Amino acid sequence: xxxxxxxxxxxxxxxxxxxxxxxxxxxxxxxxxxxxxxxxxxxxxxxxxxxxxxxxxxxxxxxxxxxxxxxxxxxxxxxxxxxxxxxxxxxxxxxxxxxxxxxxxxxxxxxxxxxxxxxxxxxxxxxxxxxxxxxxxxxxxxxxxxxxxxxxxxxxxxxxxxxxxxxxxxxxxxxxxxxxxxxxxxxxxxxxxxxxxxxxxxxxxxxxxxxxxxxxxxxxxxxxxxxxxxxxxxxxxxxxxxxxxxxxxxxxxxxxxxxxxxxxxxxxxxxxxxxxxxxxxxxxxxxxxxxxxxxxxxxxxxxxxxxxxxxxxxxxxxxxxxxxxxxxxxxxx
Amino acid sequence: xxxxxxxxxxxxxxxxxxxxxxxxxxxxxxxxxxxxxxxxxxxxxxxxxxxxxxxxxxxxxxxxxxxxxxxxxxxxxxxxxxxxxxxxxxxxxxxxxxxxxxxxxxxxxxxxxxxxxxxxxxxxxxxxxxxxxxxxxxxxxxxxxxxxxxxxxxxxxxxxxxxxxxxxxxxxxxxxxxxxxxxxxxxxxxxxxxxxxxxxxxxxxxxxxxxxxxxxxxxxxxxxxxxxxxxxxxxxxxxxxxxxxxxxxxxxxxxxxxxxxxxxxxxxxxxxxxxxxxxxxxxxxxxxxxxxxxxxxxxxxxxxxxxxxxxxxxxxxxxxxxxxxxxxxx
Numbered sequence: 001x002x003x004x005x006x007x008x009x010x011x012x013x014x015x016x017x018x019x020x021x022x023x024x025x026x027x028x029x030x031x032x033x034x035x036x037x038x039x040x041x042x043x044x045x046x047x048x049x050x051x052x053x054x055x056x057x058x059x060x061x062x063x064x065x066x067x068x069x070x071x072x073x074x075x076x077x078x079x080x081x082x083x084x085x086x087x088x089x090x091x092x093x094x095x096x097x098x099x100x101x102x103x104x105x106x107x108x109x110x111x112x113x114x115x116x117x118x119x120x121x122x123x124x125x126x127x128x129x130x131x132x133x134x135x136x137x138x139x140x141x142x143x144x145x146x147x148x149x150x151x152x153x154x155x156x157x158x159x160x161x162x163x164x165x166x167x168x169x170x171x172x173x174x175x176x177x178x179x180x181x182x183x184x185x186x187x188x189x190x191x192x193x194x195x196x197x198x199x200x201x202x203x204x205x206x207x208x209x210x211x212x213x214x215x216x217x218x219x220x221x222x223x224x225x226x227x228x229x230x231x232x233x234x235x236x237x238x239x240x241x242x243x244x245x246x247x248x249x250x251x252x253x254x255x256x257x258x259x260x261x262x263x264x265x266x267x268x269x270x271x272x273x274x275x276x277x278x279x280x281x282x283x284x285x286x287x288x289x290x291x292x293x294x295x296x297x298x299x300x301x302x303x304x305x306x307x308x309x310x311x312x313x314x315x316x317x318x319x320x321x322x323x324x325x326x327x328x329x330x331x332x333x
Numbered sequence: 334x335x336x337x338x339x340x341x342x343x344x345x346x347x348x349x350x351x352x353x354x355x356x357x358x359x360x361x362x363x364x365x366x367x368x369x370x371x372x373x374x375x376x377x378x379x380x381x382x383x384x385x386x387x388x389x390x391x392x393x394x395x396x397x398x399x400x401x402x403x404x405x406x407x408x409x410x411x412x413x414x415x416x417x418x419x420x421x422x423x424x425x426x427x428x429x430x431x432x433x434x435x436x437x438x439x440x441x442x443x444x445x446x447x448x449x450x451x452x453x454x455x456x457x458x459x460x461x462x463x464x465x466x467x468x469x470x471x472x473x474x475x476x477x478x479x480x481x482x483x484x485x486x487x488x489x490x491x492x493x494x495x496x497x498x499x500x501x502x503x504x505x506x507x508x509x510x511x512x513x514x515x516x517x518x519x520x521x522x523x524x525x526x527x528x529x530x531x532x533x534x535x536x537x538x539x540x541x542x543x544x545x546x547x548x549x550x551x552x553x554x555x556x557x558x559x560x561x562x563x564x565x566x567x568x569x570x571x572x573x574x575x576x577x578x579x580x581x582x583x584x585x586x587x588x589x590x591x592x593x594x595x596x597x598x599x600x601x602x603x604x605x606x607x608x609x610x611x612x613x614x615x616x617x618x619x620x621x622x623x624x625x626x627x628x629x630x631x632x633x634x635x636x637x638x639x640x641x642x643x644x645x646x647x648x649x650x651x652x653x654x655x656x657x658x659x660x661x662x663x
Contacts, residue, residue, distance in 0.1 A: 080586065081583055081586050089393065093630075
């Protein structure tokens, strides 16, 4: 017993010494960032999604180029409103000049956004608008209704007048972006939610495994499906796997995102076409806006579309598109 | 309790005696870690040690802190609750959805009642059919999550009612809220109930050795059932705290809250084997997580290190618990 107790005694001074070293190194990196530097906060939905990784990397690079310092935080999962609010509060306490936020839920962070703006912090929504959109100073995002419309129009044109039987692989019902893409697709295709062309729908949460599962089940129920709407490329790749496993061909799959894996799937023919988003542009324009605000107190306002580009190797008449070679050069993640 | 292990030279060395006492009292280690973290961040950054920031950390702790209070009670009986976050989310959706049609007080009461009822159901399954709490609450987590999504119709419900948002009301200019005060009051009340009442001693006894407790005449089933019911009510209060924090009832929220609450309890020095620990440690554990998150953000350190540090603390806390148990057994 006593042998056990004796070595414990010197631990307290040891821990104190370790603490002092740690405090010193923390202070060093704190001061290394410079107190005069403009601080920008970025809060994304999650840390892991390659799309947000690209957003974060681009914002960090853009901030560095402008002599500003970027602090990136995120929620732990899609829907982690508490995590995003906590991140924003901590950024406010840190004294940032502006916050770029990709809200998980378009009404989930309104309170803390108001608090930030009252303190004179510029708040910009990236990728996903808040509801109401006027809650933030400005929004830099993909026009998801238009992205969905391009997907729908391409699928329609590519089918060339064949009677359509569509499988809708939706994301998460109720999420603003997901609903916009869904509605845009229907608009581009020229149908409504209850049209007989829609064979069935599945909820994928934008995940590949659920996309595959959903497509498998829809193919079981409706073997005549010949067109597929997908919320994003992981869902599309899942659908393609299900189609291949079922030994089907001649099914037109459309998608949205513009990730490198997604463009590759278009190139290999698994997916017919995708609509590319530009997270890099969102990040750069957001950082530029905060830097400009820091210099001249000038605030941006309104919605700024960062573009949506149809990518396919099977172009159709009347729809401007780029091929996959261009796509692979400009894809993200 | 552990006097038998008193080392022979202890009376001559008061420092040693203090150390032995510290090792026997589960909340001393966590308290030391909390103070250490606060000192480090206060030295390292100039934005950490402000009244506003400290009250913010407390405010950020209200939801997990309330869930962790119920979790502590259950873990003290050698149980575990994986369903607490989902029960609180259910509470937010019930209150948020019902309040849309007016009648916020009724909506809140129904949410409290529903959360308490799920707690009762958990407790009944654990005590009557003697199912392991891990399995019961794992099943309940899935059931409640799905039921909440069905009931919410995959929508989120913005909340505007003054009553539902009342806990976010500020006191003074430094950012303290009624929610923070309620959190501290609840911890005070449960500290009293656990340490100064017969019920509290029975909770520890049941957790330490259920059979021995039964043989001394404690109605073990009733004690355990009461713990689950009270925990359910606390999750209802956590739902109210959550609406104060974020005026939006969202079925996707708080997916990690169950594990976060277990983390707070374990860092706070309460033993997962039951019968040892207490709510003071849990409050400290909750605050340690909040201090790390805030401090590392202020210091500009990558957010993933916050998780890393928390994980290390969990393992350290359990290791310390095991070590102390081994000492006590000798």
